Amino acid sequence: MELLQKKIVEEGIALSETVLKVDRFLNHQIDPQLMSEIGKEFATRYQDEKVTKIVTLESSGIAPAVMTGLVMGVPVVFARKKKSLTLTEGLITSSVYSYTKQETTDISMSNKFVDQTDRVLVIDDFLANGQAALALIDLIDKAGAEVAGIGIVIEKAFQDGGMLLREKGYRVDSLARIASLNNQTIQFATEEETIR
Numbered sequence: 001m002e003l004l005q006k007k008i009v010e011e012g013i014a015l016s017e018t019v020l021k022v023d024r025f026l027n028h029q030i031d032p033q034l035m036s037e038i039g040k041e042f043a044t045r046y047q048d049e050k051v052t053k054i055v056t057l058e059s060s061g062i063a064p065a066v067m068t069g070l071v072m073g074v075p076v077v078f079a080r081k082k083k084s085l086t087l088t089e090g091l092i093t094s095s096v097y098s099y100t101k102q103e104t105t106d107i108s109m110s111n112k113f114v115d116q117t118d119r120v121l122v123i124d125d126f127l128a129n130g131q132a133a134l135a136l137i138d139l140i141d142k143a144g145a146e147v148a149g150i151g152i153v154i155e156k157a158f159q160d161g162g163m164l165l166r167e168k169g170y171r172v173d174s175l176a177r178i179a180s181l182n183n184q185t186i187q188f189a190t191e192e193e194t195i196r
């Protein structure tokens, strides 16, 4: 997606060869216009997939997920990273291991909002090693629903997540794929290119 790539080049900051900071439009401050375009793009790509629900992870997945839900006309459920006082019944949980933080976080979702009648589009801000996406897929499996695909705003194609998910047979759509991050030079990969 050209608009997104332009935004990454203009406002993204490569903190190292592996970490990209995009808090000017996605991870802290949010650009609603860009999120709206992202929503339209995911909705167009998944229009024939009979999606009934979108599942994302708080907090940075929520903006692109809500914009997609708005265009597709389906509800958006976000998995929580912290236990909620009011969310106690029918709680489904899974664990996410973060290679960057080297810690495991539990994520949870109520089975009230996703069930065996659902075909779910997973949306997240970043795809790195794929652990967050796999945990969301695990929640959806436990709810008895089907995964229609995984929509990612920024895939770091030099890390293992994309390969892992595609090898498992999931459809993965990434709107920007980064091939490498070097001294502030951000190289992009095409959708077809295999970096790993």
Ligand code: 5GP
Residues within 6 Å of the ligand: 018, 019, 020, 021, 022, 027, 060, 097, 098, 099, 124, 125, 126, 127, 128, 129, 130, 131, 132, 133, 156, 161
């Ligand atoms: P994964 O589970 O695929 O390894 O990592 C995905 C999660 O880690 C994303 O939801 C995102 O929050 C965070 N993440 C991974 N790499 C980056 C990065 O380079 N920049 C930012 N801002 N977040 C990242």
